[in-house]
Amino acid sequence: MSVIEDLTGELTRLPGIGPKTAQRLVYHLMKGAPEDALRLAHALEQLVQRIRRCERCGNYAEEPLCAVCSNPRRDPGLICVVEEAADVDAVERGGGYRGLYHVLGGRLSPLDGVGPEQLDIERLVERIQSSGEALREVIVATSANVEGEATAVYLEKRVRGLGPRVTRLARGIPVGSDLEYVDASTIAEALAGRRDM
């Protein structure tokens, strides 16, 4: 197999990159400076060599603790529970959260063989128990779909009574969306969760 076919094949394995896009990328890399392609290769190797899981929360980290857990200005009184490390980024982009995280590593999905024991739930329970009264609130931020909801309900049962308040993200109309195009379930949730102005 030629090196062009080889690289095209590897690129096609990435999400959202089909054969045509892969080929365009390969031609771009061949046409560009060799240093550009080598820098990309080096960045990939560095990623593999240096990325690990945060020992406390499961987020991606380059040190034993991730950037959030090692930041003394984050509020240890709040733990936001998310499915994946990518969700940490999503919450951070929101910009309003100053607490810590806990990454479950997935969501309950019996059909895919993912039960509670496949998720990082026991370590969350230990974190909550060892935090004592310093931990005020556990925010369940799983996805707003059937599996995410099932995970939230399971978590709530498991965590309830350990001390901290247990909350979940609000359901409602996404910011910037036209009411006409919002689906019926979201409208229903937004109506049920309406707030005083």
Next chain:
Amino acid sequence: MSVIEDLTGELTRLPGIGPKTAQRLVYHLMKGAPEDALRLAHALEQLVQRIRRCERCGNYAEEPLCAVCSNPRRDPGLICVVEEAADVDAVERGGGYRGLYHVLGGRLSPLDGVGPEQLDIERLVERIQSSGEALREVIVATSANVEGEATAVYLEKRVRGLGPRVTRLARGIPVGSDLEYVDASTIAEALAGRRDM
């Protein structure tokens, strides 16, 4: 800068990959097996180390001659002149061409400082002259835009009288397209180039 930001930045330099796509790719790579990311890095390094230009036609090659030039079953009586090596692939995908190629390395574009001396034209002239009567036809397959046309006109003048017939690709309605959505210039070209049925 973190390794995640580093790789995200490198990916964003690629055409068609914005910050969001880059981030999704990085999370995909972190979640997957380390071997996958390393294989991609290795394929990039191999590309840089092993890809060169074909000594005869300028196409991408892993040997002194490219896969087309070193194939004894290709017809040396035809040379198809293209702007970029990626265009060789485009013509090959058409499937009907069995001749050789010549890659110009661009097209005339005075505004970008690309004149005839920046293109690989002299070597094409030498190829034609040294081929003698064995070369029957030079097919000019530059782009169907202003710069591509200017390049074709310049090439035709330069090559005319050297012996072989000089042709260019037909203009017309793209296969599979709805006449309603074809632009006026293409309709005019297709009409002018109409053929007996």
